[in-house]
Amino acid sequence: MIIDDPRSKFVFIYHPLVLMGRSYTVYQGKEMTNGEVLEYWGKWLVLGERPWLDELAEKLDPYVERKEIPVIKYDRSPPLNLGVEECVMMVYCDRRNRDEVWKILTQFGIKMKAWVTERETMEMWLPGGLLLERWMASQDYDEATRDAVREDAGRRISHVLDNPEEIYKTWEQ
Amino acid sequence: MAVTVRVPGSLREWFRGSDEAFCGAGTLGECIDQLDSEFAGIRDRLLNEEGEIGAILIFLNGENVTKLEGLATSIIDGDEIGIIPFAAGG
Numbered sequence: 001m002i003i004d005d006p007r008s009k010f011v012f013i014y015h016p017l018v019l020m021g022r023s024y025t026v027y028q029g030k031e032m033t034n035g036e037v038l039e040y041w042g043k044w045l046v047l048g049e050r051p052w053l054d055e056l057a058e059k060l061d062p063y064v065e066r067k068e069i070p071v072i073k074y075d076r077s078p079p080l081n082l083g084v085e086e087c088v089m090m091v092y093c094d095r096r097n098r099d100e101v102w103k104i105l106t107q108f109g110i111k112m113k114a115w116v117t118e119r120e121t122m123e124m125w126l127p128g129g130l131l132l133e134r135w136m137a138s139q140d141y142d143e144a145t146r147d148a149v150r151e152d153a154g155r156r157i158s159h160v161l162d163n164p165e166e167i168y169k170t171w172e173q
Numbered sequence: 174m175a176v177t178v179r180v181p182g183s184l185r186e187w188f189r190g191s192d193e194a195f196c197g198a199g200t201l202g203e204c205i206d207q208l209d210s211e212f213a214g215i216r217d218r219l220l221n222e223e224g225e226i227g228a229i230l231i232f233l234n235g236e237n238v239t240k241l242e243g244l245a246t247s248i249i250d251g252d253e254i255g256i257i258p259f260a261a262g263g
Contacts, residue, residue, distance in 0.1 A: 044235075045262065047181035047182070047261055048181070048182065049182070082258075082260035082263070083259075083260050084183075084260045084261050085258075086181055086183045086261075102235070111179060112179045112180075112253075113232060113235035113253060113255055114230065114257055114262075115235045115236060115237070116230070124262065125263060131260055
């Protein structure tokens with residue numbers, strides 16, 4: 001199910017059960033812990049123009065409906081403030097299933113193979129991380145606001161890192 | 174057979190309008206040197222002033238090379254290298 005809500009920065013493709021509160025960070029029917037997400041969860045990246053990603057989303061939606069792909073999101077518009085001129089689609093899955101998901105993507109002409117782990121992503125958004133700092137610079141925040149954002153990002157991510165046995169909870173985006 | 178290097182559409186200008194280029198087997202650093210001799214300036218786009226991988230992500234067969242051996246990572250014929258802007262990974 002494609003969720004295209006203009007209030008969000010992203011367009012999402014969810015299984016309908018996710019909208020009813022079901023987690024998508026699941027492996028073999030069991031919700032993943034923070035530690036498991038850090039070890040196994042990640043995403044294939046697909047870069048392209050928005051119209052092409054919209055078409056691709058329509059083609060990939062049935063795979064999400066069949067739970068062959070857990071969740072997908074892509075940029076509503078290119079994140080120019082971060083120095084990226086194309087929209088980025090993130091096709092999430094467990095590393096242990098990523099080869100099957102990659103095979104699905106290749107059916108639609110995707111050639112560039114780029115896997116980024118959730119741990120790497122979190123490191124980019126930690127206080128002092130390249131993406132967090134670049135994003136804040138693009139927002140023209142004053143120093144007090146930057147400090148507050150750093151503190152919030154640090155608190156959220158540290159909670160995941162420091163509580164590996166806890167069931168992983170996704171963040172609203 | 175050679176090593177295929179791919180970039181997204183927004184970086185095609187790096188390879189004079191193509192989203193693919195090719196280099197020989199060896200190491201990633203040697204591949205970048207080969208590309209730089211064919212497409213002047215590529216090394217500066219990919220590496221920072223310290224000669225390390227800079228504001229981009231480089232993948233070898235899907236794996237981030239910083240998790241492998243960086244510029245010393247061995248590449249062989251048939252391998253595929255992907256290059257994307259760093260922020261796209263977030």
